[in-house]
Amino acid sequence: MRMYDLIHKKKNGGALTNEEIGFMIKAYVDGDIPDYQMSAMLMAIYFQGMTPEETASLTLAMARSGDVIDLSAIEGFKVDKHSTGGVGDKTTLVIGPIVAACGCKVAKMSGRGLGHTGGTLDKLEAIPGLKIDISKDDFTDIVNNVGLSVVGQTGNLAPADKMLYALRDVTATVDSIPLIASSIMSKKLAAGSNGIVLDVKTGSGAFMKTVDKSIELARRMVEIGEHAGVRTIAIITDMDIPLGNNIGNSLEVIEAVETLKGQGPKDLTDLCISLAANMVYMSGKASLKECEELVRDSLYSGKALDKLIEMVSAQRGDSSVILDPDKFEKAPYSHEVKAPRDGYISHMDAEKCGIASMLLGAGRETKDSILDYAAGIVLKKKTGHKVSKGDVLGVLHASSKDLFERAEKTLLDAYSFTDDEVNLRPLVLAKVDIDGVVKY
Numbered sequence: 541m542r543m544y545d546l547i548h549k550k551k552n553g554g555a556l557t558n559e560e561i562g563f564m565i566k567a568y569v570d571g572d573i574p575d576y577q578m579s580a581m582l583m584a585i586y587f588q589g590m591t592p593e594e595t596a597s598l599t600l601a602m603a604r605s606g607d608v609i610d611l612s613a614i615e616g617f618k619v620d621k622h623s624t625g626g627v628g629d630k631t632t633l634v635i636g637p638i639v640a641a642c643g644c645k646v647a648k649m650s651g652r653g654l655g656h657t658g659g660t661l662d663k664l665e666a667i668p669g670l671k672i673d674i675s676k677d678d679f680t681d682i683v684n685n686v687g688l689s690v691v692g693q694t695g696n697l698a699p700a701d702k703m704l705y706a707l708r709d710v711t712a713t714v715d716s717i718p719l720i721a722s723s724i725m726s727k728k729l730a731a732g733s734n735g736i737v738l739d740v741k742t743g744s745g746a747f748m749k750t751v752d753k754s755i756e757l758a759r760r761m762v763e764i765g766e767h768a769g770v771r772t773i774a775i776i777t778d779m780d781i782p783l784g785n786n787i788g789n790s791l792e793v794i795e796a797v798e799t800l801k802g803q804g805p806k807d808l809t810d811l812c813i814s815l816a817a818n819m820v821y822m823s824g825k826a827s828l829k830e831c832e833e834l835v836r837d838s839l840y841s842g843k844a845l846d847k848l849i850e851m852v853s854a855q856r857g858d859s860s861v862i863l864d865p866d867k868f869e870k871a872p873y874s875h876e877v878k879a880p881r882d883g884y885i886s887h888m889d890a891e892k893c894g895i896a897s898m899l900l901g902a903g904r905e906t907k908d909s910i911l912d913y914a915a916g917i918v919l920k921k922k923t924g925h926k927v928s929k930g931d932v933l934g935v936l937h938a939s940s941k942d943l944f945e946r947a948e949k950t951l952l953d954a955y956s957f958t959d960d961e962v963n964l965r966p967l968v969l970a971k972v973d974i975d976g977v978v979k980y
């Protein structure tokens with residue numbers, strides 16, 4: 541087989557066979573196919589697309605290119621959740637404990653944030669002492685005993701995806717639906733759970749800017765998961781507005797804890813209940829409606845908060861900060877950003893809010909940036925709110941006053957105003973599963 545012939549076939553709109561895709565991925569990982577040929581292939585895929593069969597073959601070839609995690613030593617239904625990335629998205633910290641309190645097992649590998657989106661690992665590391673690089677045996681024991689553990693992705697999970705993602709990043713081929721779907725699902729399938737709930741974000745802070753594109757991506761991912769024998773449901777959710785009020789690592793842990801105490805912001809709470817109910821439903825425990833009741837009970841009874849405390853202790857973190865979030869280290873400086881006019885907030889650019897938080901030190905500009913866990917933004921007003929000139933839109937937190945100027949400008953740029961009242965679209969916009977698409 542020659543890579544040249546495969547590029548030629550794809551360029552002309554042909555469908556690659558399972559064998560051809562398997563050959564291409566293995567040879568690329570082994571260093572036998574150079575980047576320039578793989579770049580040409582990615583661009584051909586970008587323009588010609590891939591059939592569902594090709595996308596499934598590509599996903600499985602990438603999933604099998606490295607470690608495939610064996611979770612068989614963990615008893616019960618193992619359920620995973622993936623978010624396509626957003627701003628202020630601390631759902632894993634809320635949903636994991638809820639689902640574990642409902643009797644499912646969450647053996648989760650998470651990643652770090654880059655650019656305007658945050659990563660669960662960075663948020664977890666804001667908890668003093670918490671270890672995210674524990675041994676496989678400890679991970680298994682914690683999931684068996686507590687029901688939940690969140691750790692860093694092993695270095696060798698889907699290495700083909702890591703190589704291809706880096707190449708896509710520099711060849712303008714990231715935003716291709718079959719390539720995104722196979723990239724996300726290769727890591728999820730290699731991580732070994734029995735069920736996956738995908739939170740596919742749509743809007744200004746997301747990869748996919750429109751609901752239709754998000755549904756298309758969700759359909760592809762559901763097809764791939766079910767084809768591989770893993771129950772998969774995707775929920776399409778709004779990311780035009782940052783989720784919750786806090787952006788930044790410690791600030792997001794604090795908000796997650798408030799939510800687990802039943803005192804979180806409504807948007808975050810509602811989304812967590814919806815995603816968690818679908819995760820429990822997948823395990824076959826009860827109907828979706830009954831699962832929602834189970835989820836509400838585990839949240840409002842405090843059982844889910846207890847699970848987070850147990851997990852933090854098991855991973856050697858200081859659980860006293862969860863009991864008393866005031867103990868989190870605070871940023872030494874804060875600065876209020878004020879509304880420049882009277883009116884209603886008509887739109888927020890979630891990506892710009894994420895960038896403002898990154899400029900304060902909460903996110904990474906490059907892979908090697910050092911994070912300031914205490915830095916970030918607490919939003920006081922969001923889309924739909926009525927404001928008067930001078931009202932506080934958000935409070936910036938940072939280690940130096942010098943960081944405020946650029947962050948303030950970026951945050952103000954994220955807000956648009958109007959004189960008329962604003963109707964908000966629902967947070968959960970659609971659901972995609974093996975039976976099809978339901979729009980809300």
Ligand code: URA
Nearest residue numbers: 714719720721723724
């Ligand atoms: N996240 C991934 O893991 N891969 C993509 O291609 C896009 C988002």
